[in-house]
Amino acid sequence: MTASPSAPAIVWFRQDLRLADNPALHAALKSGRPILPVYILDNITPGEWKMGAASHWWLHHSLEALAKSLKAIGLPLILKRGESGSVMNTLVKESGAGAVYWNRCYEPYATVRDATIKENLRADDIAAESYNASLLVEPWEVENAQGNHFKVFTPFWRRAVEQLLEREMKTFPYPTKANAPATLPTSDVLDEWKLLPTQPNWAEGFAHWTPGEKGAEQALLAFTDSAIRYYRVERDFPAQESTSRLSPHLHFGEISPRLIWKHVYHQLDAERIKPADAQKFLSEVGWREFSYSLLYHFPALPQKPFQEKFAAFPWEKNDKALLAWQRGMTGYPIVDAGMRELWQTGWMHNRVRMIVASFLTKHLLLPWQEGAKWFWDTLLDADLANNSASWQWVAGSGADAAPYFRIFNPILQGEKFDEKGEYIRRFVPELKNMPKEYIHAPWKAPEWILKQAKVVIGKDYPAPIVNHEMARDRALEAYKNIK
Ligand SMILES: Cc1cc2nc3c(=O)[nH]c(=O)nc-3n(C[C@H](O)[C@H](O)[C@H](O)COP(=O)(O)OP(=O)(O)OC[C@H]3O[C@@H](n4cnc5c(N)ncnc54)[C@H](O)[C@@H]3O)c2cc1C
CATH class of the missing domain: 1.25.40.80 (Serine Threonine Protein Phosphatase 5, Tetratricopeptide repeat)
Known part of the structure; x- marks a missing residue:
């Protein structure tokens, strides 16, 4: 039996946390049904790609903003937590909804999840429609x-x-007014989701963003x-x-x-x-x-090389080197500045993303998947499509990728794109007094310059964890194995 036309329409918000140009919301408005906006925090379905810590910070503030905008047009935002399919099932029953509208996601787990939910809803004579937003x-x-x-x-x-x-x-x-159902299902309290870090509050440096x-x-x-x-x-x-x-x-x-x-x-x-x-x-x-x-x-883009031959690449395992890279302690200033920008601000400049990714996969011979995982947890813009495609692009294994043998020299990249060392000084303060001639390779500076800049290599700032020329030759040798 088809639900009555006055039964509510659920608008399932996901990666479309806005009111302007929102086709699912528009469809709900057009249906004339009372509207029930819902967000489900699902950390089960995405498996290893559940939202990272930095993304949780963004999500908290973005949901706050969305709830405020919805309230201004007369709608509540219902928050639920759990596996999307079963939460949706309960919600539909609880609210007596006659329709569910959402905007499409394209992550592999999401397309499977959404197809199943759509099929189940339609089998129960509930209208279920998805859109491109x-x-x-x-x-x-x-x-x-x-x-x-x-x-x-x-x-x-x-x-x-x-x-x-x-x-x-x-x-x-942008809608100006909407009607909510007369009775509402219970909603979780956003603060109780504890998406924001407290002890320690590592997100202090995110304050300049306005989600x-x-x-x-x-x-x-x-x-x-x-x-x-x-x-x-x-x-x-x-x-x-x-x-x-x-x-x-x-x-x-x-x-x-x-x-x-x-x-x-x-x-x-x-x-x-x-x-x-x-x-x-x-x-x-x-x-x-x-x-x-x-x-x-x-x-399989997030897990497997797009170019099959890279499956045989002799990646190394080196936890110490991985940790030095994550912490911004590799001894290569442009790499360290990038990794610290990421940690402090939740974002990294694109050029530097390429430099640090090249360093991880070529200088350290560590698998791109390790880098992608770290980015996933620390980036505010962590995005499965962009992150996986970009990591594979730099590693050389992706579609239309930079050739593997294009190995960035981190010293020359620094000299070219941060000539005066301003970016490095901002994020690697221990090098703030180094003259620009030596800031990209401080270990090469004469003793008196280091003394003047108050830098003892190996104490105030690390010596390079790997020698550039050696690393370059080693990477090219490893690449020969799969050509
Ligand atoms: C190793 C690596 C990992 C990356 N991981 C992510 C990620 O998880 N999420 C993410 O959004 N971007 C990722 N990027 C792409 C790019 O670095 C960022 O999108 C960009 O730096 C964001 O800054 P912006 O918004 O100022 O970009 P702008 O230069 O202003 O570009 C505008 C928009 O275009 C898109 N865009 C720009 N460059 C790229 C690119 N190379 N690939 C795909 N989309 C792009 C972004 O959505 C960006 O917001 C990654 C790049 C590398 C090299």
């Missing part, structure tokens, strides 16, 4: 002439842009008002704030990529930005789309 193009939409998914970014993005320009970019307005839809909008506006004009040239320099810092907002769905695209085009039409700047920025957003396509078509 988080991608410009869904993974199955962009195909090459042979009908296969792309394994190389440039043709993928070219085709995606062609399709996007052909269609109307439809977005849904939530408003914070996302501010970040976009601030970026397109100014930094986007320098982005093409300056996006590689970690001391400057020249990128958008939209990544955690995008991961949690606090902003829709369609609204980003539209806003950038609007700025372009108004001649506030140049086409080349807009294209460069949107192509980076395109890398996110590409990563999602890869994860969808190759669900």
Whole structure:
């Protein structure tokens, strides 16, 4: 028997923690049913990819912001914890819901989970519909002439842009008013989920972030008002704030990529930005789309090398080296600055992500999966598609990857992208008095310079845990085994 038209519609929020351009919420509004917004904290279904500690911090604040926005239009946010399928089952019964709407997730565990939930709901005559809220193009939409998914970014993005320009970019307005059901199911109390760290509070350095839809909008506006004009040239320099810092907002769905695209085009039409700047920025957003396509078509991406030959790569096991890398104590200042930026702020500049990932997989010969796991726990923007695809890209095992033999020299990378050592001084304060000539390789500095800078190598700052030339040769030798 089909549920009555006045039975509530559940809107299941997941990675779409916003009201603007939210197709599931829009569908619920259109249905005319009273609306019951729900968030389920499910740390069971994702298995080893359950949310990391930094993401929990973001989630707490983002849910607070979402609850506030919903309240302003007349809706509560019901919080539940547990395995999504069984929580949803109970909720539907408890609330007498006649429909459940959600926006799609693309992680392998999520697609399986959602398909089962949809099937079960429909078997019980409950309407169940899912929508695209988080991608410009869904993974199955962009195909090459042979009908296969792309394994190389440039043709993928070219085709995606062609399709996007052909269609109307439809977005849904921010709702102004909605009706809640007369009786509500019980809700967990957010604070009782204990998503925030207390003793110690390692998240003090996260305070400059503003999780939530408003914070996302501010970040976009601030970026397109100014930094986007320098982005093409300056996006590689970690001391400057020249990128958008939209990544955690995008991961949690606090902003829709369609609204980003539209806003950038609007700025372009108004001649506030140049086409080349807009294209460069949107192509980076395109890398996110590409990563999602890869994860969808190759669900083992987080675990297994995309290029099969890398399964035979002779990775090492070295807990001491892994710990030095995690702590930012490798003795290579640009690597250590990056790892400490990550720990202190929950984010790391893209150029430095590439440098530290190259260092882990090539200088230390440690498996990229170890690095991806650490990033998963410490990044505020930890995202299964982007993280897995990017780690494999740097390690050389990914689709359209940097060739393995391209081994970053951490000294030259530092000299090139942090010439004056400003970024290093910010995150590795023990080197703050080192002159720029020696800040990228302090162990090479003459004794008197070290003395003047008050640095004793091996005491105040570590000696390099591995010799660059030796590590480079060792990595190339290891690579020969799988060629
Ligand atoms: C080893 C490694 C791991 C990474 N892990 C993640 C991760 O877990 N989550 C994540 O969002 N990004 C990840 N990235 C990609 C990239 O570093 C970040 O998206 C970017 O630094 C975020 O800063 P931003 O928002 O200022 O980027 P901007 O330069 O302003 O770019 C705008 C948006 O485009 C997307 N984007 C930009 N670069 C990339 C890229 N190379 N791949 C995929 N999407 C991109 C992001 O959503 C970003 O917010 C990783 C990169 C590397 C090398």
